[in-house]
Amino acid sequence: MTDTTLNVDHVTKRYGSSSTEVTAVKDVSLSVKPGEIVLIMGPSGSGKTTLLSMLGALLKPTEGEIHLNGTIISALSEKHLPDIRLKQFGFIFQDFNLLSALTALENVSIVAELAGMKGVAARKKSAELLADLGLAGRLNFLPEKLSGGEKQRVAIARALINNPTLILADEPTANLDSKIGHEIMRLLRQIAKEQNRSVVIVSHDQRIKDIADHVLWLEDGQFKEIVSMAIDPVCGMSVEREKAFHLSLNGMDYYFCAKGCRDEFAADAEKYQQTNEASF
């Protein structure tokens, strides 16, 4: 347990009461380690956003507990939540949600100031962070003057400015074209790995599966099966182990996107064997 950042323990969320009651999340458990990227996928209405909101202490579970670095955040009173949200979580949204009256720099620094940093220091740190994300030339732009990808990078800077333990993103690429979306995802992965922060992403986007360490499939408020990913050694595609074509060879497991790749591999295994170390 010591190396888990986040522990979700038999959490249920019900909205409404009696006749209008909806169970959005049913008895879900999950844990996230430092530096780990968890992707939650699932059909619309399956409870992804509800679960993410509970992870971020924006919503209280009806049942179950959520632990963050040993604190039971699901039991904290409303009074203590703003501070936890401010310092422990970084939120990234589908529609960026920047403050329209503030510049890119101010959008980031205001969050540092909320956490108690002085204005000048907050602006300096924000400027550095934005520069790291390639926005050095956009500091004084209002959000309306930024492209979607730039806005989302400002949002990422805002999420990172207080050194959060956990970054929570709901459909972060849904409003971006696929190339920019991929860049954003790579950025999130880099942040997770280099800064050892945990990242939980909710997405419909099949294309981002390859950056996740774990992919979870939520359906009707419950995880159907834990999907772990592997890379097809022949074509290099990311595939779900459980759904892939499988081959065991010399005590090793190999996964393929299609029967054709498996056949190709079987025909000349040595040629591909070096590359399959990359599975994660």
Added chain:
Amino acid sequence: MSLAHRNLFQDKTRLLLSVAGVALAVMLILILSGFLAGMNHQITSYLNNSPGSVMVTQKGVVNMLGATSLLPPGADVQVEAEQGVEQVIPILSQFVILDLHDKKLPAYMIGYDPGQGGGPWRIRAGREPQTDDEMVFDWVLAGRHDLSLGDSLDLMGQTFKIVGLTDGTTSWMTSFFFITRKAAENLLRTPGAVSFLLITPVEGTNSEDLIRRLDDLPGINALTKARMAANDLELFANIFSMPLRLMVAIAFLVGTMIVGLVIYTATVERQREYGVLKAIGAPNRVLYRVVTTQALFASLAGSLVGILLAYGLAGWIMGARPQFLIVLDPADMLWALLSGLGMALAAALFPARMIAGLAPAEVFRK
């Protein structure tokens, strides 16, 4: 710059509208109160500017402008004989109808003895009356009826010559004019009559005690001039002060509603942004401060503009219509700023309530 200011200045038209709204409300509040103060000032101007601090009236008469007073003969001698009386000035006064050729107009006539006092306190042009066919007239009234120094005026069948014009003797309800007491006696056909005595007590005299003793004299009534002024105000000004105060209250409400509406719509429009701030970890009090600062800024800027407008408008009104006196007390500015503050706080209430009700989880909803 803070978020509050950024939010405010992002929509300049809206900011301008709210500032203008408050400015107009504050201006209205100041002008109406100034008008009320001016009216009070005008109604009590004779009592406030004539000598003495105690007045003797006919028994049963407690105000100057509301009733005719006629003292019993010899009252002045009796009063003068009382201990603690330094000076006694008799006047003969009452409302009369002036025939100004084009118009009949009520005015308050004061007959006094130029040697003793009780006459005009500020002569703008000319001099006091010396003979019984001379009068001193209110300059505003004179101006409105094309009368100037040297002109003649008919009064109850007698002709008077205007020899002086006075300041501070006008009001839109009534104006004062002055003739000699002898002339007033002739006009009213009451030789030796006296309406009021203006009493200056000897320094150090207990005036309450003096009033009690004077009151005991037969047929007369004694009271302080302040009391008498208050009675006159009650009789005249209060008729107008109720509606004026009501208008002041309405102006305050309108101002509050303007700022309230502007800040509220601005907040509703940014509902999502406030929700985002909440989700990110901004506590409610920070968000309240953001909306309150916006309301405060708009209100205080509006109040300052309103004060300037009020002074401008007051000057303009009094220039164009001198019978209207608008007294803007510097203390009123404090009132204006306080009203602005009150408007801001009342106006911030609804947006703050709305923010308090925002669920941070809503930010993930599209």
